[in-house]
Amino acid sequence: MDLVLNILDKDVTRTDRTHEYFQGENNAHVQVLHDILMTYNMYNFDLGYVQGMNDLLSPILVIMEDEIDAFWCFVGLMSRMDQNFHMxxxxxxxxxxxxxxxxxxxxxxxxxxxxxxxxxxxxxxxxxxxxxxxxxxxxxxxxxxxxxxxx
Known part of the structure; x- marks a missing residue:
């Protein structure tokens, strides 16, 4: 779990930082991105977090803005794409x-x-x-x- 958390932390801090929605130090949207990915890691524990998921979530978060709605949209997207992330x-x-x-x-x-x-x-x-x-x-x-x- 520590390895996943370490990878997730690194990925999130690099995700779309040039986009105005994610710019700036201590940006709340970056924390929401992190929280949704951690929640998904626990929600789909068999798959967990895999690099690249952050890239799929960020546009959803920009559009949805609401953390709960963004999470469930991401779950829906991953239900169609999760096989791409299997080891x-x-x-x-x-x-x-x-x-x-x-x-x-x-x-x-x-x-x-x-x-x-x-x-x-x-x-x-x-x-x-x-x-x-x-x-x-x-x-x-x-x-x-x-x-x-x-x-």
Whole structure:
């Protein structure tokens, strides 16, 4: 539990600190982010907290603002995405494999190139799939993207 708490503390202090909602020293929203993740850690004790969950929660918290509503929205999101966070990574590896299969149809030349260069496992997509492009786009663009793809 101490290891999880240590990881969670480090992740929370780095989460979206450039966004106005989380800026500043002793920001109350950062503490709420921490509290929700700790509550989720206890709520879903089998899975617990895994790095990346903070990135999925922060946009929910910005939109919902209410801690209880944000928690239950996060629980709902995680009920659809929790397999991505399992230690065996089977689900996310399956998704990456599906991406490679799709790429073979869309751009066979690129798919072949990836195979030739030992990158057909698509691990460079890992973070994109795990946290739904959260770190790849601007905060507002991520919220729009999530709305469009119904995250």
């Amino acid at each position: 065996d990574q089977l689900h996310i590896k399956s998704q990456l494999s599906n991406l490679h299969t799709l790429l073979q149809f869309i751009d066979a030349e690129l798919a072949k190139y990836l195979v030739e260069n030992n990158a057909s496992n698509m691990y460079f997509f890992f973070r994109w799939v795990l946290i739904c492009f959260k770190r790849e786009f601007l905060f507002d663009d991520v919220m729009y993207l999530w709305e469009v793809i119904k995250i």
